[in-house]
Amino acid sequence: MTNDTWGQARETLQTTIGKNNYQTWIEPLTFVSCEGGVAEFGVQTSFQGDWVSRNFGDEILRQFDKLGEPVDRLKFSVQSNRPRMAAATKPSPTPEKFLKKSAQITNAPDETILGAPLDKRFTFDSFVVGKPNELAHAAARRVAEGGPVSFNPLFLYGGVGLGKTHLMHAIAWELQSRSPELRVVYLSAEQFMYRFIQALRDKQMMDFKSLFRSVDVLMVDDVQFIAGKDSTQDEFFHTFNALIDQQKQIIISADRAPGEIDGLEERIRSRLQWGLVVDLHPTDYELRLGILQQKVELYRSQYQELKISDGVLEFLAHRISNNVRVLEGALTRLFALASLVGREITLEMAQESLADILRQSDRKVTMDEIMRKTCDYYNVRMSDLLSPKRSRNIARPRQMAMWLAKQLTQRSYPEIGKRFGNRDHTTVIHAVRKIDELKAQDSQVAEDAEMLRRMLEA
Numbered sequence: 097m098t099n100d101t102w103g104q105a106r107e108t109l110q111t112t113i114g115k116n117n118y119q120t121w122i123e124p125l126t127f128v129s130c131e132g133g134v135a136e137f138g139v140q141t142s143f144q145g146d147w148v149s150r151n152f153g154d155e156i157l158r159q160f161d162k163l164g165e166p167v168d169r170l171k172f173s174v175q176s177n178r179p180r181m182a183a184a185t186k187p188s189p190t191p192e193k194f195l196k197k198s199a200q201i202t203n204a205p206d207e208t209i210l211g212a213p214l215d216k217r218f219t220f221d222s223f224v225v226g227k228p229n230e231l232a233h234a235a236a237r238r239v240a241e242g243g244p245v246s247f248n249p250l251f252l253y254g255g256v257g258l259g260k261t262h263l264m265h266a267i268a269w270e271l272q273s274r275s276p277e278l279r280v281v282y283l284s285a286e287q288f289m290y291r292f293i294q295a296l297r298d299k300q301m302m303d304f305k306s307l308f309r310s311v312d313v314l315m316v317d318d319v320q321f322i323a324g325k326d327s328t329q330d331e332f333f334h335t336f337n338a339l340i341d342q343q344k345q346i347i348i349s350a351d352r353a354p355g356e357i358d359g360l361e362e363r364i365r366s367r368l369q370w371g372l373v374v375d376l377h378p379t380d381y382e383l384r385l386g387i388l389q390q391k392v393e394l395y396r397s398q399y400q401e402l403k404i405s406d407g408v409l410e411f412l413a414h415r416i417s418n419n420v421r422v423l424e425g426a427l428t429r430l431f432a433l434a435s436l437v438g439r440e441i442t443l444e445m446a447q448e449s450l451a452d453i454l455r456q457s458d459r460k461v462t463m464d465e466i467m468r469k470t471c472d473y474y475n476v477r478m479s480d481l482l483s484p485k486r487s488r489n490i491a492r493p494r495q496m497a498m499w500l501a502k503q504l505t506q507r508s509y510p511e512i513g514k515r516f517g518n519r520d521h522t523t524v525i526h527a528v529r530k531i532d533e534l535k536a537q538d539s540q541v542a543e544d545a546e547m548l549r550r551m552l553e554a
């Protein structure tokens with residue numbers, strides 16, 4: 097069977113299963129191969145594959161049969177559709193191609209030779225701003241305005257799926273639209289390494305160096321990847337210095353602050369801290385709700401019949417507290433369901449169809465974990481934490497652990513007090529207030545609280 101036969105089968109499927117179903121489920125499939133009676137298709141999620149197989153598998157097989165194709169089984173395999181991953185797995189160009197392409201560098205972001213393609217959806221317009229990301233957003237906006245380089249590098253860091261890549265792409269699009277002549281290069285640290293190794297192998301280090309040193313704006317995503325990779329770090333360091341010397345803007349992202357990336361050379365670590373280091377905090381309820389509302393509006397502009405009962409989005413924002421990618425995945429599943437059943441999405445439907453995601457997000461942090469992690473972090477003994485000792489080096493970790501217990505568990509003040517050596521609930525209230533106050537005044541305390549929270553929620 098060929099792609100053409102699949103094209104013919106698809107055409108008929110449009111009428112047999114209906115336009116909505118076709119657009120939602122069949123159109124996104126990519127035909128991979130057909131061998132030994134098994135037709136293989138690429139899907140974006142295993143859910144999509146399961147759904148197509150269960151609901152339209154027989155119909156697809158029937159169409160193949162009608163076209164005289166001996167297919168008796170369908171296979172669906174998940175293929176990543178993240179642009180930077182796709183770019184990372186592209187076969188390496190031959191040396192001639194490397195040179196030829198280098199000679200015709202283009203300014204359009206999605207044609208950039210050195211970098212990876214940019215995602216059209218990741219713009220400032222589609223980025224929802226809330227308390228946890230407002231500083232990162234403001235810094236990104238500032239850099240995207242262009243003009244004299246004010247902070248270099250801009251270092252964005254935060255947990256998985258909190259919008260680092262989105263912001264970097266948004267900067268690139270904005271810079272490109274303001275100044276089309278700028279050469280903006282975005283790539284992941286992994287791709288940087290991959291291109292570096294390729295240049296070494298092909299004896300094209302001079303080209304590599306001059307290409308990277310001639311860009312106007314360099315963005316490197318997930319820089320923690322090069323930690324422990326000595327020669328890549330070395331090359332990165334030289335590229336970094338050369339660009340900074342020329343006052344070219346550099347934007348870096350990582351999952352941790354520069355000082356926390358193990359295996360990163362000290363000279364790189366300190367250089368990464370030269371500019372502005374900003375943190376994307378874990379999302380809060382309001383931000384999650386804002387993101388969900390924005391996505392629903394967007395989807396509704398294409399599919400007007402979409403109806404979602406009151407309370408469904410609030411429920412999702414409340415229950416799915418990890419990264420935005422998971423939140424988006426949940427919503428995409430609901431959209432698919434809405435277009436399939438052609439009815440309003442109710443809370444019950446959402447609970448049922450998202451049961452697996454909700455279960456995963458339900459991971460509860462225990463009091464025990466909080467106490468153990470806090471002791472490890474401050475290097476104090478559990479027995480001290482529970483003791484009546486009031487010296488500051490014990491009292492502060494204890495207050496922090498109480499504060500974390502209040503933030504991360506459903507325990508009441510008296511319950512928390514009881515776990516901390518039978519203390520009164522007023523002691524816990526005082527501890528929570530104290531840490532809230534200190535967080536606002538003392539950046540070290542704020543950082544400790546954030547670090548511990550992340551470690552516990554990971």
Ligand SMILES: Nc1ncnc2c1ncn2[C@@H]1O[C@H](COP(=O)(O)OP(=O)(O)OP(=O)(O)O)[C@@H](O)[C@H]1O
Pocket residue numbers: 218222223224225229254255256257258259260261262263318351387420421424
């Ligand atoms: N504030 C936001 N507004 C709108 N969409 C967002 C926001 N934050 C994250 N997203 C979306 O969440 C998804 C994940 O974001 P992104 O890929 O930028 O995360 P990341 O921080 O780079 O994660 P990773 O560490 O895995 O690389 C993207 O689809 C992005 O558009």
